Amino acid sequence: MAKFDAEARAGLSLIAPPFLYALLILAAPILTILAYSFLTDGYLEILRDFTWVNYAQVFTDPIVRTVMLRSLMVAAIVTLATVLTAFPIAYYVSFMVRPEKKAMWLFLITIPFWTSYLIRVFLWKVILGYNGVVNSSLTGLGIIDEPLTFILYNINAIVITLAHAYAPFAILPIFVALEKIDRSLLEAGRDLGESRAMTFWRVTLPLAMPGVIAATLIVFIPTIGDYVTPEVIGGGKIPMIANLIQVQMLALDNRPLGSALAVTAMVVVALVSLLFLFLNRRFLKVRQ
Amino acid sequence: MNRSGRGLQAYAVIYLLFLYAPIILLPIFAFNSGTIIAFPLQGFSTEWFEQMWSNTTLRRALANSLTIAVSASVLATCLGIFAARASTRFAFPGKGGIMGFIMLPMVLPEIIVAMSLLVVLLGVGVQLSLLTVIAGHTLICMPYAIAVLSTAFSSLDRSLEEAAYDLGESRWGAFRLVTLPLVMPGIISALLISFTISLDEFIIAFFLAGNEPTLPTYIFSQLRFPRAIPVIMALGTVLVLISIVLLAIGEYFRRRGNARIGGSPTGGLL
DSSP states (O other): OTTSOHHHHHHHHHHHHHHHHHIIIIIHHHHHHHHHTTSEEOSSSEEOOOOSHHHHHHHHOHHHHHHHHHHHHHHHHHHHHHHHHHHHHHHIIIIISOHHHHHHHHHHHHGGGGSOHHHHHHHHHHHHSTTSHHHHHHHHTTSOSSOOOTTSSSHHHHHHHHHHHTHHHHHHHHHHHHHTSOHHHHHHHHHTTOOHHHHIIIIIHHHHHHHHHHHHHHHHHHHHTOOHHHHHTSTTSSOOHHHHHHIIIIISOOHHHHHHHHHHHHHHHHHHHHHHHHHHHHHHHHHO | OOHHHHHHHHHHHHHHHHHHHHHHHHHHHHTBOOSSSSSSOOOBOOHHHHHHHHOHHHHHHHHHHHHHHHHHHHHHHHHHHHHHHHHHHOOOTTHHHHHHHHHGGGTSOHHHHHHHHHHHHHHHTOOOSHHHHHHHHHHHHHHHHHHHHHHHHHTSOHHHHHHHHHTTOOHHHHIIIIIHHHHHHHHHHHHHHHHHHHHHOOHHHHHHSTTOOOHHHHHHHHTTOGGGHHHHHHHHHHHHHHHHHHHHHHHHHHHHHHHHTTOOSOOOOO
């Protein structure tokens, strides 16, 4: 330990308990499923034979491919919808709301997020359902004769529910990025003869980009792994990757294939994250 | 306010309605005497709250959830104090990697944490119980606790501690008498946030609790039975009220902490 100075030793001994905890509860299990994903599934036990079969199945099985692509598509649509609708709110709170009222607005935005996730998801089913709030109101008002069916038990309903669930995750990082913008830059843009819209496009938006990218990642990662919404809203008929992992791991008891699915999902999430972090770096470079 | 400002304001109000739509429905159906969750409403009733109160499985689930949430939030906050102190006060080799790894559960889909932990526990032969859920919840609450605590620790003025050393306090004495009281609001916020996350966490509780119900897994099991829904609506109403009270307390302590270290009152929970 001679090569570490006193400060490094103090820091390392302080970080040791949380680090060891994460190693034990997170790293060890993930390494285990990584190992499982290369083993062969026997009838009642897992055979210790190295194989690529599980990954071959992940990439060729049409069901797996459908579910994987569906998860990516749902997560992409949800992320796009959430970030696009969240940006004006973050902009409004940062630029239009008086400073002393900002905390209250953020409080209002975060409250729905702290209420039971399961109940919120279920209530969207109530709102969008066949005899739900939307349909009974519209038929009651005489706007439609038959209840709309395109909004329940399908991907649209999943998207609406997830976009609602992750709204604060998108608003907060964009808000933080907007708050950091030096307001005199915007005045400079106006003084130099740019229109309001062009100032927004050429000054505000590029400077807010790190927040937008953070929001994209924060929404994308949990939505692609969401288990509850497809289960409750989709009625189990439109599974996403998390549901498939669970079925393989537990119901079908094929742990190697389930592990290979989980590892693949993690790799996909990591690749998408790296892509966005790379984009973020580009934007930060432009900034300097 | 100009025209675009008014347009944005209208948009903000509509957006808030979208955010609150499900939560507004909750008390409406909880006090509705009809057994079907649909409009038109039948009449006013507190029957569902009475049924909820006398439901023994629900009580058991609540007791389990509280046990888990209290244990996990205390453990996560204690571990978080170590991490936040280390990352804000000391430079050490591998800091970025270690901190990134500890914060990983924030960006890892929960199903992967739950499934990999379950596979290992079953493989090792550990009996699933409340303890296994506490272990999982501590892991996922820790990054949030660290995020809150890091803010509290990083805004500390280091010269205050040095003043304590100069006045003859030991390291531990200075930490206990100077640092700890100053970061106390951060600690309380971290406890509350971890508690709220654990109380609402479903995936890990669903897979790691064995046969023990927690509030979210109980709710999930009841969603399949239309007759059970009104009671769940009543339960949801109570839970919303509790979250709002806890959040308000957390916000109060956060602001007091900010005021104590001379920060501005703006900014949110993050």
